Amino acid sequence: xxxxxxxxxxxxxxxxxxxxxxxxxxxxxxxxxxxxxxxxxxxxxxxxxxxxxxxxxxxxxxxxxxxxxxxxxxxxxxxxxxxxxxxxxxxxxxxxxxxxxxxxxxxxxxxxxxxxxxxxxxxxxxxxxxxxxxxxxxxxxxxxxxxxxxxxxxxxxxxxxxxxxxxxxxxxxxxxxxxxxxxxxxxxxxxxxxxxxxxxxxxxxx
Amino acid sequence: xxxxxxxxxxxxxxxxxxxxxxxxxxxxxxxxxxxxxxxxxxxxxxxxxxxxxxxxxxxxxxxxxxxxxxxxxxxxxxxxxxxxxxxxxxxxxxxxxxxxxxxxxxxxxxxxxxxxxxxxxxxxxxxxxxxxxxxxxxxxxxxxxxxxxxxxxxxxxxxxxxxxxxxxxxxxxxxxxxxxxxxxxxxxxxxxxxxxxxxxxxxxxx
Numbered sequence: 001x002x003x004x005x006x007x008x009x010x011x012x013x014x015x016x017x018x019x020x021x022x023x024x025x026x027x028x029x030x031x032x033x034x035x036x037x038x039x040x041x042x043x044x045x046x047x048x049x050x051x052x053x054x055x056x057x058x059x060x061x062x063x064x065x066x067x068x069x070x071x072x073x074x075x076x077x078x079x080x081x082x083x084x085x086x087x088x089x090x091x092x093x094x095x096x097x098x099x100x101x102x103x104x105x106x107x108x109x110x111x112x113x114x115x116x117x118x119x120x121x122x123x124x125x126x127x128x129x130x131x132x133x134x135x136x137x138x139x140x141x142x143x144x145x146x147x148x149x150x151x152x153x154x155x156x157x158x159x160x161x162x163x164x165x166x167x168x169x170x171x172x173x174x175x176x177x178x179x180x181x182x183x184x185x186x187x188x189x190x191x192x193x194x195x196x197x198x199x200x201x202x203x204x205x206x
Numbered sequence: 207x208x209x210x211x212x213x214x215x216x217x218x219x220x221x222x223x224x225x226x227x228x229x230x231x232x233x234x235x236x237x238x239x240x241x242x243x244x245x246x247x248x249x250x251x252x253x254x255x256x257x258x259x260x261x262x263x264x265x266x267x268x269x270x271x272x273x274x275x276x277x278x279x280x281x282x283x284x285x286x287x288x289x290x291x292x293x294x295x296x297x298x299x300x301x302x303x304x305x306x307x308x309x310x311x312x313x314x315x316x317x318x319x320x321x322x323x324x325x326x327x328x329x330x331x332x333x334x335x336x337x338x339x340x341x342x343x344x345x346x347x348x349x350x351x352x353x354x355x356x357x358x359x360x361x362x363x364x365x366x367x368x369x370x371x372x373x374x375x376x377x378x379x380x381x382x383x384x385x386x387x388x389x390x391x392x393x394x395x396x397x398x399x400x401x402x403x404x405x406x407x408x409x410x411x412x
Contacts, residue, residue, distance in 0.1 A: 122379045171379060173328045179385035186410060193406035200399035204392060 002027065002099040002202050003116035005108040007162075007170070010154040011128040011135075011147075013182040013190075014121030018103040020191035021198065028100035030093055037089045038082060052079045053086065053105075054157060083165075104158075108176070109166040117201050119194065120176040124183045125151070177201065208233065208305040208408050209322035211314040213368075213376070216360040217334040217341075217353075219388040219396075220327030224309040226397035227404070234306035236299055243295045244288060258285045259292065259311075260363060289371075310364075314382070315372040323407050325400065326382040330389045331357070383407065 004021060008014020015031060022029035039046040090110045108118040132147040162170035173179055180194060210227060214220020221237060228235035245252040296316045314324040331354060338353040368376035379385055386400060
């Protein structure tokens with residue numbers, strides 16, 4: 001079974017890259033599907049699940065989640081429960097035994113034993129602000145400055161969640177097999193180049 | 207003109223990757239040649255030049271080297287002179303107008319205006335210690351612990367030099383186009399995959 005995990009800075013184009021990789025390689029694709037599954041399993045609204053996981057997850061991790069984890073003082077039982085459910089859902093996906101790409105959710109940590117190919121996607125701040133403004137909904141009306149603030153806040157939460165779950169650092173080079181900077185690329189071209197690189201990895205790992 | 211710069215953690219296999227990239231792509235290759243040129247131009251011994259640049263470079267940078275540089279208090283005129291000479295040599299190489307790969311020497315900073323493709327090479331500590339011990343000379347006789355200490359010291363110097371020269375951070379994801387982790391790879395296979403990726407970059411940049 002071949003697994004690619006995509007971790008990414010907010011608004012770096014990582015989600016699009018992940019989706020395109022799955023299309024190019026013929027792999028299944030998981031992203032929001034995981035939120036949907038958690039919401040269904042727990043009888044909660046998707047929006048609520050997403051909000052807890054994205055914004056409060058880092059405060060919420062139980063001490064028993066991962067052996068390397070230490071010193072989490074603020075545990076909220078609601079978000080802890082959701083993070084455990086998320087882990088369960090990701091493990092169920094892997095149990096299907098089919099090749100897949102998964103975006104976000106610290107999946108590289110959860111799936112460690114399956115030896116996934118782990119990609120981190122980044123971009124420079126200007127490109128991220130541009131992408132953030134382009135995809136903002138009509139009623140959001142962000143200024144560039146607000147977009148930058150939003151990007152930094154979301155990445156800070158991702159970073160904290162990651163460190164609590166895994167003990168390893170979010171976005172740090174040694175944690176991933178490949179770190180790609182989307183700045184200057186068309187994501188379509190970059191996806192093709194990244195798919196070739198991933199294929200070479202799977203080829204030599206046979 | 208196509209330029210690839212390779213920055214790397216000590217003992218990550220970055221030099222071999224750079225050499226192989228140049229072979230695969232048919233580019234010129236520069237690494238120690240730069241030390242040799244500086245030594246010749248300045249009438250100094252190669253070993254001395256290397257020692258100053260590798261171990262004391264970070265303390266030595268002149269305030270006028272780069273516009274974004276600030277607050278360098280300990281300037282040694284000897285190593286400052288060598289760093290300026292190094293910059294000159296790198297610029298002379300670029301002036302030849304031929305495609306090339308250059309390893310180390312903060313070349314991505316010096317060559318910025320040529321829009322090089324910038325690669326950073328890393329590996330996990332165990333792989334680096336293994337590589338360091340394998341290539342240690344007979345009379346060096348390092349233990350694993352000494353190798354780790356050496357790796358950390360050299361990388362610390364590289365990091366300091368880089369930050370003083372450029373204001374940007376050594377090894378930080380956003381600074382490079384691609385960050386590759388050599389752990390688990392045969393450098394030969396990895397070089398082929400990386401050459402394909404670089405080709406895709408140059409192709410889309412046409």
